[in-house]
Amino acid sequence: MNKSSRKVMSFTGGIHPVSAGKKLTNTQAVHTAPLLERYTVLVQENAGKAPEVIVKPGDKVLKYQLLAQASGFVSANLHSPTSGEVAGIVEVPGPMGVPALAIDIRADGEDRETDPFEPIPDWRSTDPKVLLDRVSDAGLVGMGGASFPTRVKLSIPPGKKVDTLILNGAECEPYLSADHRLMLESPCRVLEGAAIIGHILGIDKIYIGIEINKHDAIAELERFSEDYGIKIVPLQVQYPQGSEKQLIHAIVNRIVPPGGLPADVGCVVQNVGTAAALSDAVTLGIPLVERIVTVSGKVLKDPGNWKLRIGTPVIKAIEFCGGVTDEPSKLILGGPMMGFAQNSYEVPVAKNTSGVLLFSRRRALNYRSGSCIRCGRCVQGCPMGLCTCLLATAIEGGRIDLAEQNHVMDCLECGSCAYVCPAHRPLVQTLRLAKAEIRRQRAAAKAKAEK
Amino acid sequence: MSLFTNKKENGGIRLPDAKNLVLSSSPHLSSSADESRIMIYVIISLLPAAAAGIWFFGAPALRVILYSLVFCILAEAVWCFIAGKPVWRTISDCSAAVTGLLLALNLPPGVPFYVPLIGAILAIWLGKQIYGGLGNNPFNPVLVGRVGLLIALPALMTTWTPARGMEDASYPQHHAFGLTDPSKPVTKATPQKAEGELVTCATPLGVASTAVAKPGKYRFRKIDNPKMWKQYFIGRQGGCIGETCAPALLLGGILLVLFNLINWRVPLYFAGTVGVLTAIIHYFAPQVTPTPIFHLLTGGLLLGAIFMATDMVTSPISGTGCVIFAIGCGVITTVIRIWGNYPEGVSFSILFMNALVPLIDRWFVKRPFGYTRRKEV
Structure with a gap:
């Protein structure tokens, strides 16, 4: 053909x-990361309920050994990325901006496997x-x-x-x-x-x-x-x-x-x-303990794709890439359109981390927003066919009900609108605000009805 | 709580410091297009029409354009200074420059300096800044300025000078069709200053509104024939600086569409509505109104449809909304042109429809992805 x-x-x-x-x-071909001395594996890697941790501090674990057992239907098992000792269940900076529980594993360097x-x-x-x-x-x-x-x-x-x-x-x-x-x-x-x-x-x-x-x-x-x-x-x-x-x-x-x-x-x-x-x-017959992660950004010395084990702190991934040539102002886990900005380099790589991106000051700081000139680019760009600029204007004016009527809940938060906005309005953020408020109102109404 | 020590230097490798990280909501990329770039593209699209205006009306037109640009930018600066807004930031979005250029294109070529001055103050202060500046104005600022001037200074605003090629004696239609007659201008009002130094003429629409019907003859025969259409199309007609030359306006319109700055539906449906309505009326009652070709090529229809009605801020968002808006503009323009007191109705029609835009936006919302016409889930 x-x-x-x-x-x-x-x-x-x-x-x-x-x-x-x-x-x-x-x-660039995918590089395999060298074994680290320490991994901090997030307990909750999955959407839904966190799995139940079944190891205790001091336990010896092998690679692929079960660390946490799924608790319920919408939950997922967690396995050890390497062999070593569980040093403790610690709090680390989480990918969502709040501290998260992680299993701290000190690698013994032998990387012995079990056959799960x-x-x-x-x-x-x-x-x-x-x-x-x-x-x-x-x-x-x-x-x-x-x-x-x-x-x-x-x-x-x-x-x-x-x-x-x-x-x-x-x-x-x-x-x-x-x-x-x-x-x-x-x-x-x-x-x-x-x-x-x-x-x-x-x-x-x-x-x-x-x-x-x-x-x-x-x-x-x-x-x-x-x-x-x-x-x-x-x-x-x-x-x-x-x-x-x-x-x-x-x-x-x-x-x-x-x-x-x-x-x-x-x-x-x-x-x-x-x-x-x-x-x-x-x-x-091997469980999910590693994934390919794009570690990229112009400030990195050698950007590339790396096969990283879960629990690898982001700073180590940056080290694998030869460090930085210029001080980055933004760290993003995921893609630049829907990923999450981080405030710590100690965030561990999780099963869903597709990218670790570093943006320079020039790329990162562009927040001066003007008022809507109704150019309609956000409307053209919205894959869900929403009139984003009107929704945002309604929300800014406190009319969340109007936004709800006009299907704000269908927003994917893909960021197309904010990307094209010539006034650089924080459209996704505004719509997210309304979605959270509507969810809260609906939950409150449901709780009231149940009473 | 530091688990991994962030040494600045680690075996020759430079590692970043978390202190410099900023947090923000996604998306973390944005296109390089901003408001000033949009405005500059609008100005580029307006250049053919401005150049044509200068070519056809000479130095006075250039003077009016420069006055208007300077006054609009000054008016914006003064307002921002008084209102405590950032002066340079507001001016650098170039919207005042767009307003200035468009206002000039909407003025007769020979007006004295105080006309663009008053127009600029009306457009920028009353048309835009009083509502909160760029993006918040319900009415097209340029048209607020123009209509304000039309009401305040009707004589000056309807004194037209002949275009290049019309004052030439070899131009056959010159006197024969009563388009240009220095001693007996067709418009009733003639400013004192015009005597002697300013040769005036009438716009084709002005002639049409005063044309006298002779029994048994087509009332508009002198101004509405293929020979004249050709002259009108080129730009040889009395009128505002920027409204006469159809090729320049069409080129500007194509540029606007290519730059993705306007919804193509607006000019198409606006001009189309005027064309269809006048065609129907002309077919059944030729003495009432000239042919649709005459209507499309004369007056401010093209300028209005391409540059004024399409103003982003004051036109609807959705495609359907734009169609409704444009048809409304076309209907009102036709009605005013045929039955109104003013020979021209483009400005009024756009201003009227501007007022309806919030309603249109609310009634004709784009149907989101996944919603069917019949039932909403």
Whole structure:
């Protein structure tokens, strides 16, 4: 097939952020980080309930040994990134800006492994239930950013029928290239993982959506994809192409209803990183304890992609990159559009940390905001079709009810509006404020009704 | 609570210090486009029309443009100084410069300096700053200035000078069609200053509004024929500095669309509505109004539709809203042109529709992703 004539899919709305950031890292192979002396593994790596810690200070642990047991359905297991001794359960700066509990592991330098699980190479003839148990045993969570337990995402609610699996390889965030390198360097792990998820769900329609700026990854995956019966879908370079609802719309042209889940339109969306980790968990029998992280920013000496174990403090990742050449003013975990700014370099890398970005003073400090000139760029850019500027104006005027009527709760917080705003208004922040207030009001109303 | 000592230097590797980190909400990137850049692009789009105005009306037009620019920027500076706003920051957003240039393009070419001065004060103070400055004004500031002047100084504001190529005796339509007649101007009001040194003429619309019907003949035959259309299109007609030359205005409009500064629906539906309505009326009652081509090429319709109605601040946000807004402008313009006291109605129609924009914005909200027309979940 002539590739240039192929239809490139996309969604309506969205923006085209500067693409230069990806070039810092996307041509470099993934490095494996050397073993550290100490890891601080966050107890709560997953969305939902924190798992229950089952080790005590002084315990000797081996690599892949279970550190914390999932407590409830929306929770995930946690495994040790190396062998050593548990020094204690300590408080570390958390990725959300508040101190978080972490298991402090002093490595013994031997990196001895346990064999927690039996590898299942012939998963095609294995009962999906066994595989699903493996998914939760291995502590898999969504590695795109939300870190939602994969087990939950793969458990289709009764009454819903899914027929399509979409793997998200869009990686639309500027600067990040971790998924790109993963697809390029281990295409078969990604494809195998996709096929396993397909087997678990009983789905044979599997797509992998990739933005066309990763043409080498598309070509690499296409070399093997036919063996797995998986279709590679090239997507336009447009942010937020990797947002679940937008991705489904672009690839299978289905529209997820407001407040709905992909399962409502028969789809399941998984990140390519999650698929690769799932493939390891099933075929090799190893739990999720490391991931590829893009460590990037112009102030870094050697930006690159690193395979980091969970619990690696960010400062160590920066050290691996040769340190900085200039003092950074912003540290971001995740992508620059939706990631979280940090106030400490001791934040550990978690299962959902796709990027560690350092921005210089010039990039970081640009806060002078003016008043709305109603240019409508935010409205053009909103992938959810919201009139962002009017919502923000209403919220600033105290009319949260008006914002609620106009669907502020559908906001993805993707940041497209604030990116394009010529007045640099803090639109996402304003909308978030209203969303939090509406959630609070709804909870209060519910509590009152229950009384 | 330091778990890992942050030494500045660690084996020759420079490590950052957390003290320098700033926190902010996502997104952490923003496009380089800001308000001043938008305004500069608007000015660039206005340049063809301004250049055409200077070409057709000569030095007086250039003088008016410069006066208007300077006065608008000064008016903004004075207001900011009195109101305690940052003067340089407000001026550097270039919005006063846009207002100044647009105001000049909306003035007759030969007006004395105090006309742009009063216009600038009206536009900047009464049109914009009194509401809180850029972005908060409900009405197009330029039109507030222009309409204020039209009411306060009706004589000066309707004294037109002939364009280049019209004063030439070889220009066949010169006297024959009564467009330019220094001794007997078609407009009733003639300022004292105009005598002797200022050759005046009438706008085609002005002629149309006073044209006398002769029995059995098309009332507008002298001003509404293919030969004249060609002259109007080039810019050989009386009028405001920036409204006469259609190619320059269209070029400006294309630039605005390319720069993504305007919603293309507004000029298209505005001019289209005027064209369709006048076509219908002309078809059934040719003595009432000239052809739609005449209407499209004369007066301030193109300038209004391309540059005034499309003003970001005072036009609706959604596409549907823009269509409603533009059709409203077109209808009111047509009504005023045909039945109103003023020969021209573009300014009034836009100002009227400006007042409705908040309502339009509320009624015609864009449908968010995932909501179907029939039922809302």
